[in-house]
Amino acid sequence: MTAASLRVEGVTAGYGPVRALVDVSVDVPDGAVVAVLGGNGAGKSTLLRAVSRTLAFHGGALRGGSVSFGGRRLDGLAAAELVAAGVVQVPEGRQVFARMTVADNLRAGALGARGGARGRARGGERDRAWGGARARAHRRAAALARVHGLFPVLRQRAQQRAGLLSGGEQQMLALGRALMAEPRLLLLDEPTLGLAPMAAARIADTIREINAQGTSVLLVEQNAAVALKLASSAYVLETGRVALAGPAAELAVSDEVRRRYLGVVDETAAQDAESVSTSLPRLGRWPA
Amino acid sequence: MTTFVELLIGGLSTGSVYALIALGFVVIFKATEVVNFAHASLLLAGGYVAARLSGHIGFWPALAVGIAGAATVGALVEFLVIRRYRGGEHSVLAIATIGVDIVLLTEFTRLIGTDVLTLGDPWGDAVLTFGSVTVPQTRIAALAAAALLITAFLLAFRYTSWGVAMRAAAENREAAALMGVRLGRVSLSAWAVAGALAAVAALFLTVFPTPGLERSTSFAAFKAFPAAIIGGLDSTAGALAGGLIVGVTEAMATGYQAELSFLGRGLGDVAPYLVMLLVLLARPAGLFGTRELTRV
Ligand SMILES: Nc1ncnc2c1ncn2[C@@H]1O[C@H](COP(=O)(O)OP(=O)(O)O)[C@@H](O)[C@H]1O
Numbered sequence: 367m368t369a370a371s372l373r374v375e376g377v378t379a380g381y382g383p384v385r386a387l388v389d390v391s392v393d394v395p396d397g398a399v400v401a402v403l404g405g406n407g408a409g410k411s412t413l414l415r416a417v418s419r420t421l422a423f424h425g426g427a428l429r430g431g432s433v434s435f436g437g438r439r440l441d442g443l444a445a446a447e448l449v450a451a452g453v454v455q456v457p458e459g460r461q462v463f464a465r466m467t468v469a470d471n472l473r474a475g476a477l478g479a480r481g482g483a484r485g486r487a488r489g490g491e492r493d494r495a496w497g498g499a500r501a502r503a504h505r506r507a508a509a510l511a512r513v514h515g516l517f518p519v520l521r522q523r524a525q526q527r528a529g530l531l532s533g534g535e536q537q538m539l540a541l542g543r544a545l546m547a548e549p550r551l552l553l554l555d556e557p558t559l560g561l562a563p564m565a566a567a568r569i570a571d572t573i574r575e576i577n578a579q580g581t582s583v584l585l586v587e588q589n590a591a592v593a594l595k596l597a598s599s600a601y602v603l604e605t606g607r608v609a610l611a612g613p614a615a616e617l618a619v620s621d622e623v624r625r626r627y628l629g630v631v632d633e634t635a636a637q638d639a640e641s642v643s644t645s646l647p648r649l650g651r652w653p654a
Numbered sequence: 655m656t657t658f659v660e661l662l663i664g665g666l667s668t669g670s671v672y673a674l675i676a677l678g679f680v681v682i683f684k685a686t687e688v689v690n691f692a693h694a695s696l697l698l699a700g701g702y703v704a705a706r707l708s709g710h711i712g713f714w715p716a717l718a719v720g721i722a723g724a725a726t727v728g729a730l731v732e733f734l735v736i737r738r739y740r741g742g743e744h745s746v747l748a749i750a751t752i753g754v755d756i757v758l759l760t761e762f763t764r765l766i767g768t769d770v771l772t773l774g775d776p777w778g779d780a781v782l783t784f785g786s787v788t789v790p791q792t793r794i795a796a797l798a799a800a801a802l803l804i805t806a807f808l809l810a811f812r813y814t815s816w817g818v819a820m821r822a823a824a825e826n827r828e829a830a831a832l833m834g835v836r837l838g839r840v841s842l843s844a845w846a847v848a849g850a851l852a853a854v855a856a857l858f859l860t861v862f863p864t865p866g867l868e869r870s871t872s873f874a875a876f877k878a879f880p881a882a883i884i885g886g887l888d889s890t891a892g893a894l895a896g897g898l899i900v901g902v903t904e905a906m907a908t909g910y911q912a913e914l915s916f917l918g919r920g921l922g923d924v925a926p927y928l929v930m931l932l933v934l935l936a937r938p939a940g941l942f943g944t945r946e947l948t949r950v
């Protein structure tokens with residue numbers, strides 16, 4: 367298989383006695399944006415950590431199933447090796463290096479991007495011709511120019527400490543830092559969380575643009591309205607299992623998704639809510 | 655006045671040597687969040703190798719081998735002990751380093767015995783005289799070497815990929831790993847660098863006016879603990895400041911012992927710790943630190 371598609375097959379994962387994912391399968395075809403929706407605690411971050419091999423940082427572990435990218439097994443690699451394989455995650459809560467400057471954050475993003483040595487799919491030949499260090503510097507400059515093109519503010523703030531940026535700017539930095547590694551697949555964990563609508567819309571536009579430039583995206587979101595507009599297909603996770611899956615357009619009009627994740631109350635949904643409310647305390651968000 | 659200037663230069667010189675040790679200590683803490691109580695034995699390892707070899711292969715080659723030896727011992731401690739407990743409690747690791755320290759110190763104590771090993775350094779007991787001020791050449795050499803090494807280190811920390819990886823890992827291990835930073839390598843290089851710096855410190859702790867390397871040399875190394883803590887355990891600039899503060903305090907307290915005799919004997923030995931306690935009362939994270947000691 368040459369296409370850079372991600373296949374998550376039958377993954378079960380957990381934290382000690384807690385089972386957070388059960389038999390989850392997700393496909394991200396080459397060049398696609400795929401969304402994973404779900405409420406708090408549904409297992410979205412766990413899914414991304416299972417792909418990015420960072421479960422151990424949270425006391426978790428993969429218990430079963432397989433993850434492969436472009437035909438190559440990822441489970442078994444160390445987190446740091448994923449970057450060279452072309453997969454980069456932007457973690458939940460941005461996690462920029464707050465005490466480092468914006469410029470150094472972007473430098474850090476390029477640390478794992480190995481040129482020819484590791485035989486990356488794109489540019490490998492050219493790098494060998496260029497010769498190691500120079501090729502790497504050249505590619506890093508190109509990646510930096512691309513990131514500055516997407517986020518001009520990161521150029522203006524280059525010498526500022528990342529911790530002093532606004533939430534929206536930190537999210538841009540987190541995205542830019544990930545792009546410095548020139549990923550073929552980007553894993554995004556709730557990139558619009560906590561952002562004002564304007565900033566969230568900007569991030570959404572950028573994700574579309576990054577994808578148009580040739581990077582596949584696996585997007586995890588509680589904000590279904592944003593995610594379903596970006597994605598071609600989507601999955602809904604509930605307590606660690608895939609409850610729904612299908613083309614994003616279909617899910618966007620399905621009653622269940624509209625009711626649970628889009629906050630839309632139509633006739634039938636209101637009736638459903640009514641019948642539920644007899645047994646459960648009424649949720650304030652839904653005016654009866 | 656002459657005494658004061660001499661004490662000040664001596665204090666700054668010793669302080670810069672403490673700063674070398676403290677810097678290694680801080681680098682290990684930043685990279686692995688481990689308080690390395692085995693630091694004195696890294697120092698003794700470097701000094702011992704250099705002292706044993708200098709009679710055979712000459713001073714400079716012996717020093718180079720001593721530095722490499724201490725770096726190797728540091729790397730081995732990381733590889734054989736610290737790595738096994740990765741992800742474990744940092745306090746457990748700190749205690750593990752106490753174990754390492756006891757083992758290594760016991761071994762070096764046995765090897766050194768009652769000997770006083772000299773390093774055959776080129777400075778000997780020569781002095782430099784500026785007007786009425788007399789300073790041993792070794793003190794000037796220590797100051798120059800420490801300034802050079804610390805500058806080189808800080809530049810590397812700020813500008814090289816190694817430095818960026820180190821700072822990224824220090825701040826957020828998971829995010830660094832996601833950027834492709836190999837945490838194992840970062841940790842290994844931190845221990846090796848700390849060992850190398852400690853070996854250079856060993857040299858300047860054993861040259862004139864000290865008689866040579868002996869069992870008690872490791873006590874001198876312990877002065878670097880208050881230095882690192884005064885500066886803030888996770889601050890490289892703090893290690894520098896802390897080292898100088900401890901060096902000067904110690905030199906002054908010893909030099910003016912007679913005038914300060916109402917405070918009791920052995921003030922020079924205690925003063926660094928008193929300063930440390932005072933600093934911690936005012937600033938629990940040290941002068942430049944961001945993390946309080948309760949974290950460890
Ligand atoms: N570090 C952890 N230790 C123990 N349980 C965890 C940890 N992280 C998440 N969980 C549990 O795993 C489940 C899934 O969490 P998570 O993947 O973070 O959900 P989401 O990202 O969808 O909000 C939840 O029940 C959560 O409580």
Ligand SMILES: [Mg+2]
Binds near residue numbers: 410411412458555
């Ligand atoms: Mg989450």
